[in-house]
Amino acid sequence: MLSIKEITKQTGITVRTLRYYDEIKLLVPAGKTEGGHRLYGEKELKKLQEIQFLKMLGFSLKEIKEMLSDKTRDWQEGLQNQLQYVIKEKEKLAEIEKTLIGLMNGITIDGDVNLSEVQKMIHLYQGSYEERNAYRDQMFCEEEKVLLDLLPNMNSRDSDSLEWVLLLGQLKQHLDKDVTAPQVQKIIQRMYEKTIETFGDNDVFFNKLWAVRKSPEKSKKMGFYPIEDEVLDFFERAWQVFESKQK
Amino acid sequence: MLSIKEITKQTGITVRTLRYYDEIKLLVPAGKTEGGHRLYGEKELKKLQEIQFLKMLGFSLKEIKEMLSDKTRDWQEGLQNQLQYVIKEKEKLAEIEKTLIGLMNGITIDGDVNLSEVQKMIHLYQGSYEERNAYRDQMFCEEEKVLLDLLPNMNSRDSDSLEWVLLLGQLKQHLDKDVTAPQVQKIIQRMYEKTIETFGDNDVFFNKLWAVRKSPEKSKKMGFYPIEDEVLDFFERAWQVFESKQK
DNA sequence: AGTTGAAACTTACGTAACGTCATTTTGTAT
DNA sequence: ATACAAAATGACGTTACGTAAGTTTCAACT
Structure with missing residues (x-):
């Protein structure tokens, strides 16, 4: 299990951002210590990097949340829309x-x-x-x-x-x-x-x-x-x- | 003196926006009726259109406020910066x-x-x-x-x-x-x-x-x-x- | 075990530029 | 005088966090 500090070190994402992602349930930590400190696993780290990637492409967090939760979703459509938006x-x-x-x-x-x-x-x-x-x-x-x-x-x-x-x-x-x-x-x-x-x-x-x-x-x-x-x-x-x- | 409705008709700007501009003192109405209704003059109409123009160029309201208040300001610099930003x-x-x-x-x-x-x-x-x-x-x-x-x-x-x-x-x-x-x-x-x-x-x-x-x-x-x-x-x-x- | 300093926690306000109610007043026509 | 449109204010919602303020937890050291 990785502490929140470990995650920031490895991704460059701030603590506040991680807490925010937790708050909006975009990325919920794998567990917590008895004291309430967030603990992340490798799976979460991976997801976080996917989030970063999608963010670079200009997607909103809400969109990213949907894209990552709904595995059966049609990515092509989302990418197409984003492309249209970017071009405009x-x-x-x-x-x-x-x-x-x-x-x-x-x-x-x-x-x-x-x-x-x-x-x-x-x-x-x-x-x-x-x-x-x-x-x-x-x-x-x-x-x-x-x-x-x-x-x-x-x-x-x-x-x-x-x-x-x-x-x-x-x-x-x-x-x-x-x-x-x-x-x-x-x-x-x-x-x-x-x-x-x-x-x-x-x-x-x-x-x-x-x-x-x-x-x-x-x-x-x-x-x-x-x-x-x-x-x-x-x-x-x-x-x-x-x-x-x-x- | 023009009512707020007149202004929206002539500019397409919403009532809410006009009230907001009044609130942040970007565009204060020329006067008010005794009941408190906003009244605008030709001068305000003109300024409003300047605001619209600058907004289309991507300036923030804060910047526009400065640009329009400080008549001695160096526009060249602001435009230059904006251009750099846009290019990036x-x-x-x-x-x-x-x-x-x-x-x-x-x-x-x-x-x-x-x-x-x-x-x-x-x-x-x-x-x-x-x-x-x-x-x-x-x-x-x-x-x-x-x-x-x-x-x-x-x-x-x-x-x-x-x-x-x-x-x-x-x-x-x-x-x-x-x-x-x-x-x-x-x-x-x-x-x-x-x-x-x-x-x-x-x-x-x-x-x-x-x-x-x-x-x-x-x-x-x-x-x-x-x-x-x-x-x-x-x-x-x-x-x-x-x-x-x-x- | 107690202490301590760092790190983490929660709570909450601030950001930009309004949109969108909800509620109350004012203006105007009849 | 009354009715109805239009205007007013107030307040919350939006995005993706930054930035305190104040409290609690963790890990190390004595």
Whole structure:
């Protein structure tokens, strides 16, 4: 029989954690001394290491408890779910990363964070929240439905759209400059990369999207945030410059 | 002045959350009715959206509070830190993802999870935890020191090493089969990919590493988990088959 | 056997960011 | 004045432990 100290030495797990596992009955000691000190056997040590392993994979203690108690359980399913979760989290983090980088670029270019502009965009972008759900699922022509299906993430407020908002906000900063200015083109380039990521090489959908956006009523109907004509025109001109330079 | 309901409609933030923000003084309403109902102004709405934005980037409420209160604060630093954090988390998740995929492959190949073997490896791999720290920082020849510096993640128990353990565990399952068996070669391929990731194209370090591992005393001295000669030999033979097929 | 210091024990609060009741007040329309 | 929605407060629940505070047990030494 191994004392609790022995276990901590061999696993690096703290005493508190072991007591906690005992408390939630995840890992109950094999026995106790008459004084109440916990005693663990080899079997418990093994189980503890299984717990450690599963924890590293990101499972919760509750899940681990179920997995280890129910021997007939379908592991495949649990692993599959966990994998899906991990992949999603990774993507979210990737978007956040890009947004952060974008923000930092914005700072270094402009010398200022300019949260107010950015969040004004977000405000517009989020729309009235209730109106949006009211419009959804009704009154769309087929073509628009296709667009909506292809772009589920463009009109929900997730971290992916965040960068679009940010980029447009940054673009808005440079309306007074020339569309060929390096700061402007840098932003456009990022936008270009992002469309590639989203739509792949072909830009059919992208063009359609912008066509819809340019029609104010449709834009509103589809739940997109309105973009001022100024910005739209500026963007188009800058985009054309960028495209011509690509060739 | 806007009622709390108005705010939830425009932002999608729940009443409870607004009350919580009031409680922790992150966002205090502009005023109250005589009856105690919260009233918000445009300024508060704006701040709330800033909070939302920062939250999407993964900042904690405490951090956001500081960022928004201290206008002179150096945002660059906070963003930089957050970026570092996000990148690390992403890497961790990537490792977990690979391990999960490895596990699932193991299942589909063997039809069994075989946690016992895996965790036996982990047990060995983790060693006695204290012994490890005792040996570290003393009694290494220069060459070994270089190796240790290049492989900080190989002898600490992080999720990266997890897959190595896993792969070796899987390999051990197939000791009875031929080294050219597709299951074996599949494992070897994953190992190959992983060495590329870790060491780049050149395999000098990798060979040295295995040289060290093949010497039992050195292996123990450097804190690596011991690998049975059986497994080592099997691995080497399988590796050679794989390499020859590459050309 | 008695003492003592280390180790283990229990109890309980703290963490982050709210969700979810339960209960009571306030606002507003009729 | 009354009814009903909406807002208020209070308190507990959630995760996986960390961190005291105060008490008891263990093992060794005299």
